[in-house]
Amino acid sequence: MRVLSGIQPTAGSFHLGNYLGAVRQWVALQESHDAFYMVVDLHAITVPQDPKELSANTRLAAAQLLAAGLDPDRCTLFVQSHVPEHAQLAWVMNCLTGFGEAGRMTQFKDKSARHGAERASVGLFTYPILQVADILLYQADEVPVGEDQRQHIELTRDLAERFNGRYGPTFTVPKPYIPKETGKIYDLQDPSIKMSKSASTPKGLINLLDEPKVTAKKVRSAVTDTDTVIRFDPENKPGVSNLLGIYSTLTGTSVAELERQYEGKLYGALKTDLAEVVVDFVTPFRDRTQQYLDDPETLDSILAKGAEKARAVAAETLSRTYERVGFLPAK
Ligand code: AQP
Numbered sequence: 668m669r670v671l672s673g674i675q676p677t678a679g680s681f682h683l684g685n686y687l688g689a690v691r692q693w694v695a696l697q698e699s700h701d702a703f704y705m706v707v708d709l710h711a712i713t714v715p716q717d718p719k720e721l722s723a724n725t726r727l728a729a730a731q732l733l734a735a736g737l738d739p740d741r742c743t744l745f746v747q748s749h750v751p752e753h754a755q756l757a758w759v760m761n762c763l764t765g766f767g768e769a770g771r772m773t774q775f776k777d778k779s780a781r782h783g784a785e786r787a788s789v790g791l792f793t794y795p796i797l798q799v800a801d802i803l804l805y806q807a808d809e810v811p812v813g814e815d816q817r818q819h820i821e822l823t824r825d826l827a828e829r830f831n832g833r834y835g836p837t838f839t840v841p842k843p844y845i846p847k848e849t850g851k852i853y854d855l856q857d858p859s860i861k862m863s864k865s866a867s868t869p870k871g872l873i874n875l876l877d878e879p880k881v882t883a884k885k886v887r888s889a890v891t892d893t894d895t896v897i898r899f900d901p902e903n904k905p906g907v908s909n910l911l912g913i914y915s916t917l918t919g920t921s922v923a924e925l926e927r928q929y930e931g932k933l934y935g936a937l938k939t940d941l942a943e944v945v946v947d948f949v950t951p952f953r954d955r956t957q958q959y960l961d962d963p964e965t966l967d968s969i970l971a972k973g974a975e976k977a978r979a980v981a982a983e984t985l986s987r988t989y990e991r992v993g994f995l996p997a998k
Contacts, residue, residue: 671807680876684852684862688813694736702742734955745973752981756800814850858905
């Protein structure tokens with residue numbers, strides 16, 4: 668079984684939503700699956716990027732993935748732009764996608780509204796189709812992502828089936844792999860929206876590379892509700908439930924057990940303890956990230972080996988696709 672997923676090198680630090688919603692599963696799945704993970708720099712330029720920052724952030728993203736536990740001997744870790752087949756297959760997929768179909772992608776609607784609809788790039792509009800190509804190139808069976816990506820995986824399935832129907836069996840039709848408990852981590856200040864680097868306010872967003880003291884303060888000032896009962900009830904108690912979900916995943920203690928532990932206690936106690944749990948997680952993570960950054964040669968060589976492995980798979984899929992479409996083979 669093969670898995671494929673990617674993360675954007677945009678904001679510098681990963682946030683807790685990226686880690687719990689996606690990266691944590693990547694680490695686990697490298698043990699049981701043939702796993703391909705990438706830093707998606709082609710996706711990053713769908714909104715303006717400073718070139719120097721983009722390359723620095725690409726290394727930083729790779730360093731964080733290794734710090735989180737990805738092991739280059741157990742998975743293939745690479746940078747998307749190092750494998751040109753992504754852009755090449757994306758063109759074929761663009762030509763298979765209806766304009767209206769692409770226009771229904773809710774992430775595009777949200778992001779273009781944020782950046783100003785008129786100023787949104789065509790790349791931002793077709794970004795889900797590039798994601799389709801990312802996944803299909805590797806014939807991935809499963810795609811470990813957060814809940815916000817579900818619609819894009821549905822599009823991937825539709826396009827894989829459409830292509831297979833039109834040109835003959837070519838692509839594996841992938842399934843989303845979305846954890847129930849952490850598929851959507853919410854903003855600490857506004858638990859009605861997902862934690863996100865572009866939509867969250869600084870106080871609602873836990874950046875893994877922030878000073879642990881700053882992080883602890885953010886957890887302690889998380890919004891809960893006027894009630895006092897510590898109970899997992901996402902509909903009526905979204906703030907408390909978000910904190911319980913984070914707590915449970917980081918410690919491995921079940922939510923039911925946490926509810927028992929905090930019975931009769933105040934929200935302050937839960938938040939103080941969770942702040943400690945989060946600090947215990949981010950402190951070694953920051954140190955390990957820095958160690959990888961201090962040795963850019965090793966980091967670059969891991970990425971070069973990853974790109975070589977990824978290209979071998981991607982080139983095979985692309986050449987089969989081109990043949991099916993009817994492109995005259997180059998001699
Ligand atoms: N809040 C979240 N809860 C669970 N999973 C999440 N992911 C993102 N936010 C949450 C998952 O993280 C993976 C990488 O996503 P990305 O490359 O889109 O990273 P990002 O751009 O840093 O994510 P943001 O913050 O969501 O960006 P904006 O604000 O630009 O939209 C994906 O699997 C995603 O589901």
